[in-house]
Amino acid sequence: MKHNFKRKFFFCVMACFLTCAAFALEPIKTLIITGQNNHNWKVSHIAIQQILENSGLFEVDFAISPAKGEDMSDFVIDFSPYRLVVLDYNGDSWCKETNRRFLEYLRKGGGVVIYHAADNAFPAWPAFNQICALGGWENRDENSGPYVYWKDNQLIKDYSEGVGGSHGRQHEYVLNAHHTQHPVVKGLPEHWRHAQDELYDRMRGPGNIKDLIYSAYSDKNTGGSGREEPLVFTVDYGKARIFHVMLGHAGETLENNPAMQCTGFQVLLLRGSEWAATGEVTQPVPADFPTEETISLRKDYKEK
Ligand SMILES: [Zn+2]
Numbered sequence: 001m002k003h004n005f006k007r008k009f010f011f012c013v014m015a016c017f018l019t020c021a022a023f024a025l026e027p028i029k030t031l032i033i034t035g036q037n038n039h040n041w042k043v044s045h046i047a048i049q050q051i052l053e054n055s056g057l058f059e060v061d062f063a064i065s066p067a068k069g070e071d072m073s074d075f076v077i078d079f080s081p082y083r084l085v086v087l088d089y090n091g092d093s094w095c096k097e098t099n100r101r102f103l104e105y106l107r108k109g110g111g112v113v114i115y116h117a118a119d120n121a122f123p124a125w126p127a128f129n130q131i132c133a134l135g136g137w138e139n140r141d142e143n144s145g146p147y148v149y150w151k152d153n154q155l156i157k158d159y160s161e162g163v164g165g166s167h168g169r170q171h172e173y174v175l176n177a178h179h180t181q182h183p184v185v186k187g188l189p190e191h192w193r194h195a196q197d198e199l200y201d202r203m204r205g206p207g208n209i210k211d212l213i214y215s216a217y218s219d220k221n222t223g224g225s226g227r228e229e230p231l232v233f234t235v236d237y238g239k240a241r242i243f244h245v246m247l248g249h250a251g252e253t254l255e256n257n258p259a260m261q262c263t264g265f266q267v268l269l270l271r272g273s274e275w276a277a278t279g280e281v282t283q284p285v286p287a288d289f290p291t292e293e294t295i296s297l298r299k300d301y302k303e304k
Contacts, residue, residue, distance in 0.1 A: 027056070027057060027058050027059035028057055028058045028059070028083050028084055028273070028274065028277045028278070029059055029061075029081050029082050029083055029084070030052060030058045030059065030060045030061070030082060030083070030084040030085070030086060030273070030277070031060075031061050031062070031063055031077070031079070031081075031082045031084070031085050031086070032045050032048055032049060032060060032061070032062050032063070032085075032086045032088055033062075033063045033065070033077070033085065033086070033087055033088065033089045034062065034063075034064055034065070034088040034089050035063075035064040035065030035066065035067070035089065035091070036065050036067065036068050036089060036090065036091025036092060037088065037089060037090045037091060037117055038090055038117060038120070039090070039116065039117045039249065039250050040250040040251070040252065041088055041089075041250070043250045043251060043252070043253060043254055043257060043260075044088050044115070044116070044248070044250035044260065045062060045064075045088050046254060047250070047254060047257060047260045047301060048060075048086060048088060048115065048260075048269065049062075050254075050300075050301035050302070051260075051266045051269055051270065051301045051302075052086075052269075052270070052273060054301055054302035054303075055270050055283070055302075055303075057270070057273075057274060057283075058084070058273065061081075061082075063075075063077050065089065065091065065092075065094075068091055068092055069092070072092055072093065072094060072095050073095050074095075075094060075095060075098060076095060076097050076098055076101075077094075077098045077101060077102070078101070079101055079102065079104075079105035079110065080105075082105075082110075083110075083111055083277040083278070084111045084112070084113065084273055084276055084277040085102075085105065085110065085111070085112050085113070086112075086113040086115060086273070087112065087113065087114050087115060087118035087121075088115050088116075088118060089118055089121060090117045090118060090120045090121045091121065093122065093125070099125070099127075103127055106131065106237065106238065106239075106240040106242075107238060107239070107240070108239070109238075109239035109240060109241070110240055110241075111240070111241045111242075111243075111273075111275075111276030111277040111278075112131065112240065112241070112242045112243070112276060113242075113243050113244075113245065113269070113272055113273055113276055114131070114132050114235075114242065114243070114244040114245070115245060115248060115269075116245070116246060116247065116248045116249060116250075118132075119132040119134065119135040119136065119203070119244065119246065120135060120136055120137045120138055120165065121135075121138075123135065123138040123139060123140055123144065129144065129145070129205050129206055130206050130208060130235075130237055131235065131237055131240075131242060132205060132235065132244060133148075133205055133206060133207060133208045133209050133233070133235045133236070133237075133242075133244060134148055134203040134204065134205040134207065134209070134230070134244070135164065135165065135203060135204065135205045136164050136165015136166070136200060136202070136203045136204070137164070137165040138165075140163070140164025140165055140204050140205075141161070141162065141163055141164055141204070142159065142160070142161045142162065142204070144164050144204040144205055145164075145204050145205045145206045145207055146158050146159045146204065146207055147159075147160070147162075147164075147202055147203070147204055147227075148203070148204075148205075148207040148209065148230060149215075149225075149227040149228055149229055149230065150178075150212070150215045150227075150228035150229075150230060151227070151228065155207075155209060155212060155230065157207050162202065163202065164202060164203060164204030164205075165200065165202060165203055165204070166200075166201055166202050166225070167198040167199055167200050167201055167218075167223075167224070168199065168201070168218065168219075168222040168223025168224040169222055169223050170196050170197055170198055170249070170259075171196060171197075171199070171222050172193055172194060172195060172196055172197075172295060173193070173194055173197075173199055173216050173217070173219075174191050174192065174193050174194070174216060174217075174292060175191065175192055175193075175194055175214040175215070175216050175231070175232070175264065176190065176191055176214060176215050176216065176217075176228070177189070177190040177191070177213065177214055178211075178212040178213060178214070178215065179211040179212060179213055182211050182213055182234070183271070183275050183279075183280060183281040184213055184232075184234075184243065184268065184271045184272050184275050184281060185213050185214070185271075186281070187284075187285040188267070188285055188289065189289065189290075189291065189292065191292040192264050192289065192290040192291060192292060193264075193290050193291065193292055193293060193294060193295050194216070194247060194259075194262055194264055194265065194290070194295065195258040195259060195261065195262035195264075195265075195290075195295045195297060196258045196259060197247055197248065197249050197258070197259035197262070197265075198249045198259070199216055199218050199222075199224060199229065199231070200229065200231060200246040201218040201224050201225035201227065201229045202225050202227075203229070203230075203246075208235060208236045208237065209230060209233045209234070209235065209236070210233070210234040210235055210236040211233060211234045212230050212232075212233045213232040213233055213234070213268075214231055214232040214233075214268075215228045215229055215230050215231055215232075216228070216229060216231055217229075231245070231246045231247060232244070232245050232246070232247070232268060232272075234275075241275065241276045241277075241279060242276065243272035243273070243275060243276045245265075245268055245269060245272060247259060247262075247265050247268070248260050248265050248269070254301075255299070258297065260301075261297045261298060261299050261301070262290070262295060262296070262297060262298075263286070263288050263289055263290055263296035263297060263298050264289065264290045264295075264296065266298055266301065267283075267286060267289060270283060271283055286303055288303065288304060
């Protein structure tokens with residue numbers, strides 16, 4: 001009798017262990033939403049898919065919307081299979097049912113990555129502006145919320161009047177770390193050089209940044225704001241895990257796409273995606289990460 005109990009206990013423990021192990025090994029089911037953007041979404045959503053899937057950690061589906069101006073009422077998204085949603089969308093409003101389901105997904109603690117111009121979308125949807133914390137363009141101004149930037153060792157909220165969202169000419173620039181113990185950034189260099197990209201500045205919104213991960217100095221000499229701009233951060237939004245990365249302006253083709261071919265961008269996307277989906281980052285710091293002086297590219301969207 002005693003022996004039998006032990007055996008049952010042993011099988012129970014083994015079953016639990018195998019279930020957990022299988023869950024950990026299973027790719028993270030991911031949905032990229034795209035189909036409308038003032039950017040080259042036909043390049044960006046494939047680049048993101050390749051970055052995520054080449055890591056072996058993610059399995060990607062697409063939700064591609066109707067074209068701009070077309071009927072959106074049938075673009076109803078089922079979020080239930082997914083642990084991660086990546087927004088690469090800047091266009092017409094989703095239908096009410098998709099909006100409702102997206103908020104429900106987040107309310108239950110869903111993981112989201114806000115990528116580059118996705119934070120331009122939906123200026124008149126208050127919940128979406130909370131989900132992004134900061135956004136730009138689409139007539140954003142002082143009514144959208146304060147400017148938020150790093151000054152005197154803290155994030156400043158500046159309520160002065162003016163446009164929300166701009167950038168100077170594309171150039172290489174250095175990212176500066178803040179919350180260095182956050183799982184997304186832990187072990188990565190505190191300063192590293194990003195390949196040629198836009199540097200978003202003067203973004204506005206509710207400003208509910210949770211953990212600032214990287215900022216960069218937007219130099220007036222390149223047409224910038226003269227401020228240290230928050231570019232990579234998490235968002236304080238209930239139980240949801242939201243990773244917002246403003247880097248990664250898509251190029252003309254997958255081959256000519258330096259901002260997304262940057263190893264730093266790809267590693268941050270991978271680590272931010274894993275964190276948003278699971279709350280942890282299991283990926284080691286790669287040997288090819290850029291330094292403060294030298295950029296690094298993964299032209300084929302995978303680790304060499
Ligand atoms: Zn852009």
